Amino acid sequence: MNKRVGNQTVRLESKPRIISTATIVGPKEGEGPLRDYFDTILQDDLNGEDSYEKAEKSLLYSVITAAIKKANLKEQDINYLFSGDLLNQIISSNYAARDVDIPFIGLYGACSTMAESLGLASMIVDGGFANHAVASTSSHFSSAERQFRAPLEMGSQRPPCAQWTVTGSGAAVVGTEGNFPYVTYVTNGKVKDYGIKDANNMGAAMAPAAVDTIKQHFMDTGRTPDDYDLIATGDLGKIGRKITAELIKDYGYNMDNIYIDCGEEIYDAEKQGVNAGGSGCGCSAVVACGYIYKNLLSGNIKKALLISTGALMSPTASYQGESIPGIAHAVAIEFGGDKNE
Amino acid sequence: MNKRVGNQTVRLESKPRIISTATIVGPKEGEGPLRDYFDTILQDDLNGEDSYEKAEKSLLYSVITAAIKKANLKEQDINYLFSGDLLNQIISSNYAARDVDIPFIGLYGACSTMAESLGLASMIVDGGFANHAVASTSSHFSSAERQFRAPLEMGSQRPPCAQWTVTGSGAAVVGTEGNFPYVTYVTNGKVKDYGIKDANNMGAAMAPAAVDTIKQHFMDTGRTPDDYDLIATGDLGKIGRKITAELIKDYGYNMDNIYIDCGEEIYDAEKQGVNAGGSGCGCSAVVACGYIYKNLLSGNIKKALLISTGALMSPTASYQGESIPGIAHAVAIEFGGDKNE
Structure with missing residues (x-):
């Protein structure tokens, strides 16, 4: 099939x-x-x-x-x-x-x-x-x-x-079994590179990859942001999140009310002195396995789209003059009935 | 299913x-x-x-x-x-x-x-x-x-x-289609570590992982070495190949006549001064995609088992006193009718 x-x-x-x-x-x-x-x-x-x-x-x-x-x-x-x-x-x-x-x-x-x-x-x-x-x-x-x-x-x-x-x-x-949140769609991303070379500006390097995967997910599934209670990118931080929220509008999708970035949520940026927010593989991992999963389990949200975002940064490649490519993969996780369907 | x-x-x-x-x-x-x-x-x-x-x-x-x-x-x-x-x-x-x-x-x-x-x-x-x-x-x-x-x-x-x-x-x-060599079984391996710490002795680090995956493949499928025309490990070299050929006998399997190692085959060790043989991801890649695939296509062999072997070596982990774990994954590739079945 x-x-x-x-x-x-x-x-x-x-x-x-x-x-x-x-x-x-x-x-x-x-x-x-x-x-x-x-x-x-x-x-x-x-x-x-x-x-x-x-x-x-x-x-x-x-x-x-x-x-x-x-x-x-x-x-x-x-x-x-x-x-x-x-x-x-x-x-x-x-x-x-x-x-x-x-x-x-x-x-x-x-x-x-x-x-x-x-x-x-x-x-x-x-x-x-x-x-x-x-x-x-x-x-x-x-x-x-x-x-x-x-x-x-x-x-x-x-x-x-x-x-x-x-x-x-x-x-x-x-x-395969049990009454638990379940995965309905997976959208794997392509490697995108818009020429960012600053290892201290990962959010900007990853945002285009996030946008590409999110709009592709909507186009492929026919879904829109309205179909989700929560859309969470992995670790764009506050700068990358803003870029993503704006860029996705160019494709006709407005995620404003339901869109968070795990890296922005995990810290209180001002109090905790983390500048633009959190990053790292662990960021979307603990937010997805903690915050998102538990909110699905409790029924607070019914449909979530997780888009983990990767800056494919390499000191060796950077020394050799390369820019930093990004990639984003999306997984739709749902529980407890349909929101719009 | x-x-x-x-x-x-x-x-x-x-x-x-x-x-x-x-x-x-x-x-x-x-x-x-x-x-x-x-x-x-x-x-x-x-x-x-x-x-x-x-x-x-x-x-x-x-x-x-x-x-x-x-x-x-x-x-x-x-x-x-x-x-x-x-x-x-x-x-x-x-x-x-x-x-x-x-x-x-x-x-x-x-x-x-x-x-x-x-x-x-x-x-x-x-x-x-x-x-x-x-x-x-x-x-x-x-x-x-x-x-x-x-x-x-x-x-x-x-x-x-x-x-x-x-x-x-x-x-x-x-x-999905066409008259080409096809994959029938995949056996993914576990990480095995027998305490080798020498980054110049990868064959010995990987051999136990190869043996573990090969014997598991035979046990799971009910196949034996007789079912294959060629069994090829990835890059154990001549030392690792010898260890593997002997260790697998402890499980009752004799691969002597059909077992090669890609790392041993790819060079003429004596003439080319490569010591124990070839290694690297590219070793089993070019031997599998070149030698094995073309011999399947031409009908010289009908059933091959490729076991690519990885030494999960890390300079950072080695500096911190760790040994080098190994892993091996096996893929059965076949073409043109059954040998024993």
Whole structure:
């Protein structure tokens, strides 16, 4: 059966369920406006490890195993683990995968990884290839800063458009049965590049990719912003969110009343000194697996569109004069009846 | 319909076809025993670019577009591009994807990427999510050496167990129709770690993962080595191949007469001074898309099992005392009737 809808979208008729999620965040994220939606808030962002990289891996491992436990499943019940992260060679994911007994599909989508992994897990379950699959990702402020920008010890000043990498990790277990929020559509994005070269202006680098995927999702499905209670981009921050909200209007879609950006919501930017907002794979992961999932479960919202956005930034490519391409993947998650249909 | 077979394998009843492949290799690979199976042999491994990273991207872009053209398709006909590579943030794949108009799923599986991408592309086509999908990967000796080991200018001596990263790239177009080799089973592997810490002994790090996936494939499918005309691991080299051939016997399987390693085949180790053989994502990519695919097409072999093997090596993790985990994914490719069934 052909499941394609329009140019870039697939419809998942079997409605693969997100039967559980788990989230963990660092102390800073635990002081932000969404703190009540996270399962675990760390007191110390090293989480008892002796490096930030090992700490990030421990976060990811903890949510993968917690989500499986919440779903009343065992590792053997999970047929695939889809995971990726920001670190070179996705070491958080590789080493977390080493510690669980689950076939592993490693991904790299930068900060688009939550929607990339959730979309793939949902398709694989919908296609009958898995009874259960886990989608997950992580990021850590301190491991990301020293890899992508400068060692924290340098104390570099951050420009107003800079974003703050979220310390956090989220995981979701996708399965075939039960009364849980379910995935209906997946729209995978193309790589878009509008020539941004500033590693401190990720929101602007990612916004065109977000717009491209969102308008394609609407065109493919025939849906409009009115069909959704919530549309959430991953980590554009306040600057990228404004760009996206305006650019999408050129295609005739007005998302003003229902559109949030996970990176803008996760911090109180002024009080917490995070400039343009949060970023990192963990940003849309903990907001999707925490805030959005729990609001779907409780019936506060019925249809959500998650668009995780990735800046495909590379120090090596930047040194060689390249601009920063972006990508965005969208997943429609719904629960409890139709809003407009 | 549930497509699961045993613990870790899926059966693709629709037999997704590999309707075309394309390969390109560097000058050294073009002097090796398999040279006649590659579409393009570079005279200069910079391929007209001003960095090895840009050269690698140009190789990957060239095989993606060549494979699409050989299939008599256009970029718009391809629903997904699955690609990954060895470079940090998979820049070869990201920048190649930027230059094509295809939704992109970024992967990181180190040198397991050819089977990882081909397996996913085949499942996505089999599941009705795509009419056509491209699976691809690349590696480049000079970009890999300076990222993972030492700058070439240092002239470091290479121990006998060291392998030589293949400069090359391969792509395959998977579709639903036509009389072409097809994928019947995909067995995705778990991350295995037996404590190897030597970045110059990748074969030994990967061999246990290869053995785990191969024996699981046999157990899940009920097949034995006799069911295959060719079993090919990705890039274990001569040391890893020997370990694998012996370890698999502990599970009661003897592969002696039909088992090759792509990394051992691609060079004449003694003449070409490559020590234990070839490695890199491009190794199993060009051998699978070149040698194996063409031998299937010509009827020389009817059933092949490709097991691409990845050493999930990270300089950062190594500096922090970690060992090197391995992973292996297997894809069964067949054409022209059954051998034993």
